[in-house]
Amino acid sequence: MQYRNNAEVPFSAYITNLGKYTEGRTEGEWVDFPTTKEKLQETMKRIGIGDKRADGTVYEEIFITDYDYNLPELVQLNLGEYENINQLNYLAKKIDEIDDNMQSQFQAAADIFGTSIDQLINLTDNLDKFTLYENVKNDEDFGMKLINDDERKVPEWLQDYIDYEAYGRDEAINRGGLYSEYGYIEQTSGIEEYYKGVADIPVEDLVLLPDDKKMAENIETMKDVLSATDAILSEQKQTAETKNVTETVTDDISEEVDEELEEPDIEHGICM
Numbered sequence: 532m533q534y535r536n537n538a539e540v541p542f543s544a545y546i547t548n549l550g551k552y553t554e555g556r557t558e559g560e561w562v563d564f565p566t567t568k569e570k571l572q573e574t575m576k577r578i579g580i581g582d583k584r585a586d587g588t589v590y591e592e593i594f595i596t597d598y599d600y601n602l603p604e605l606v607q608l609n610l611g612e613y614e615n616i617n618q619l620n621y622l623a624k625k626i627d628e629i630d631d632n633m634q635s636q637f638q639a640a641a642d643i644f645g646t647s648i649d650q651l652i653n654l655t656d657n658l659d660k661f662t663l664y665e666n667v668k669n670d671e672d673f674g675m676k677l678i679n680d681d682e683r684k685v686p687e688w689l690q691d692y693i694d695y696e697a698y699g700r701d702e703a704i705n706r707g708g709l710y711s712e713y714g715y716i717e718q719t720s721g722i723e724e725y726y727k728g729v730a731d732i733p734v735e736d737l738v739l740l741p742d743d744k745k746m747a748e749n750i751e752t753m754k755d756v757l758s759a760t761d762a763i764l765s766e767q768k769q770t771a772e773t774k775n776v777t778e779t780v781t782d783d784i785s786e787e788v789d790e791e792l793e794e795p796d797i798e799h800g801i802c803m
Contacts, residue, residue: 532629538601548578549592564623616739625655633658639713652726667715674699729731
């Protein structure tokens, strides 16, 4: 993706020492994302993470006081002050890998659907599930765009009689899309949830680790647990479905037996 002002990264974050901030001292630095473990560790050291207080406790918590976005057209992502650093780094890397021809698609999708960092990361792998009508900001624009792009050209003498706004409004409602800062965007197929949390970040993309080896082992363990949980849930679902089918068949048989028992005995003029 191309960035504003010849920048080389999608965004930067001002990382602050939380402990010192609560004591009335602001110690922090700008960090470009994506970054590396080495660069981040140097920053942490300079802002006092790992330093000891007078009582012997250690400064170890950080938070983010500001963001500087280099995305085109001043795109503002929905990022907060307590975002996970590893997630921020992974998001920046995923944005960096977006093709230039999908740049506007991401901007519009992020503006409407990127309400959390997890969703933003997933959007980077689902941009083909959206259609963007650039610079279409309202119903009238949308109506004109659809009609004028149609292969059936509208004669000039007829154009003044067309209610573009009404047509655009109906189409926007039927398609289920929304107007963003960058145009009308609609979701054309289901989004695949490739990313569900920090455990899905490749180990080589993690930049803030208390113990690299231990963290890697923990992540693999978490993945195994998730896989096992999915298998158990799937088995339980199949068991429940089988049980429902069995109960349905049993109920049907019982109803048939009851009906037979209730049939009138015509010969004797009585009902069983």
